[in-house]
Amino acid sequence: MNYLRTAILLAGLTGLFMGVGFLIGGQSGAMIALLVAAAMNVFAYWNSDRMVLSMHGAQEVDARTAPDLFRMVQQLAGRASLPMPRVYLMDNPQPNAFATGRNPQNAAVAVTTGLLNQLSREEVAGVVAHELAHIKNYDTLTMTVTATIAGAISMLAQFGLFFGGNRDNNNGFGIIGTLAMVILAPIAAMIVQMAISRSREYAADEMGGRIVGDPMWLASALARIDNAAHAVPNVAAEHNPATAHMFIINPLSGARMDNLFSTHPSTQNRIAALQELARQTGTGGGLRAPAAPRRPAPHGPWGGAAGGTDSRRGPWG
Known part of the structure; x- marks a missing residue:
C-alpha cells in the first residue's frame, strides 16, 4: 500500500508540474515542462548524492579512519542483504543522519559527529539500520525525484508570475489564474512532497527495526535525536532546507517557519509504531530511557586502532 500511495503521489506531482506548464504556455508549455522535469531528474539521478554530501561537508571514512562505525555499517548491510555503502561523517554537533544514492550499488550513509558522541x-x-532501509527501498532515489520536481514547480510558478501566462492558450484563467498558480502550486507541491516523505519514513522505521533486531533501539534514538534537534542548530541544513527531508529527524529549527510543512511524521507516532512492532516481534515493548551521552573518542568519533572491536559481538559492540 505504501508503494502504491507513493506512486500515486509522484504521478500527482508530475501532473501538477505539467499543469503549471499548461497555465504558462498551453499544450506546448505542458510538454516543455515535462521535458524540463525529465532533464532535471536525469541530472539529479547521476549527481544528487555528490551534491548533497558536499552541501553538508561530509567526509568519507573507511575501516582505518573510523573502524567501529565502518564495521557497524558493514555488518548491518550484510543483515539487510545490501552491498556495502560508502560511509561519510559530517562534523556537526546535532545528532542526525541521512542516506543518499541512486540505487543500492551506488549508495552512501552519512552520520554526524553529534550522533556518534x-x-x-x-x-x-538503529539509526544506521533505518538509513539502510531507505537504500533497500530505493527511497533515496524517490525522494531525489520528488525534491527535484517540487523545486521545478516553484521555479515554473515564478516564471508564470513574470510572464503572466500564455494569453493565447484559451484557458480562461488570465491574471487571476496566474496569481493563484504562483501561490498555490508550490504549496501543493510541498504537501505532496510531505506526504511521500512521511509514508517512506514509516516504512523505513519498520524495516530498520527488523534489520537491527530490536525496534526499541531505533525508537530510543528517535526520541534522543528529536530532543537534540530542537536545541542544537544544524547550520548546513539551515542553509540548505530543501535537503531536510533526507534526514532521519527534521534538522531545521523552525525559526523561519520551515516546520510549517514538515516532511517528517510525528516522532511520537513513529515511536508508537516501533513499540507495536516490538510487541509483535517479541523484542520488547517499552521505550527505555536514553543512555547517557557518549563522550567524544580521543582519536575521533569511534576511533582507535582498526580491529579494536570484536566483530563477533555484532555491530553494537
Whole structure:
C-alpha cells in the first residue's frame, strides 16, 4: 500500500508540474515542462548524492579512519542483504543522519559527529539500520525525484508570475489564474512532497527495526535525536532546507517557519509504531530511557586502532 500511495503521489506531482506548464504556455508549455522535469531528474539521478554530501561537508571514512562505525555499517548491510555503502561523517554537533544514492550499488550513509558522541551504540545501530532501509527501498532515489520536481514547480510558478501566462492558450484563467498558480502550486507541491516523505519514513522505521533486531533501539534514538534537534542548530541544513527531508529527524529549527510543512511524521507516532512492532516481534515493548551521552573518542568519533572491536559481538559492540 505504501508503494502504491507513493506512486500515486509522484504521478500527482508530475501532473501538477505539467499543469503549471499548461497555465504558462498551453499544450506546448505542458510538454516543455515535462521535458524540463525529465532533464532535471536525469541530472539529479547521476549527481544528487555528490551534491548533497558536499552541501553538508561530509567526509568519507573507511575501516582505518573510523573502524567501529565502518564495521557497524558493514555488518548491518550484510543483515539487510545490501552491498556495502560508502560511509561519510559530517562534523556537526546535532545528532542526525541521512542516506543518499541512486540505487543500492551506488549508495552512501552519512552520520554526524553529534550522533556518534551523544547516542549509545545500540541507538546508532538503529539509526544506521533505518538509513539502510531507505537504500533497500530505493527511497533515496524517490525522494531525489520528488525534491527535484517540487523545486521545478516553484521555479515554473515564478516564471508564470513574470510572464503572466500564455494569453493565447484559451484557458480562461488570465491574471487571476496566474496569481493563484504562483501561490498555490508550490504549496501543493510541498504537501505532496510531505506526504511521500512521511509514508517512506514509516516504512523505513519498520524495516530498520527488523534489520537491527530490536525496534526499541531505533525508537530510543528517535526520541534522543528529536530532543537534540530542537536545541542544537544544524547550520548546513539551515542553509540548505530543501535537503531536510533526507534526514532521519527534521534538522531545521523552525525559526523561519520551515516546520510549517514538515516532511517528517510525528516522532511520537513513529515511536508508537516501533513499540507495536516490538510487541509483535517479541523484542520488547517499552521505550527505555536514553543512555547517557557518549563522550567524544580521543582519536575521533569511534576511533582507535582498526580491529579494536570484536566483530563477533555484532555491530553494537
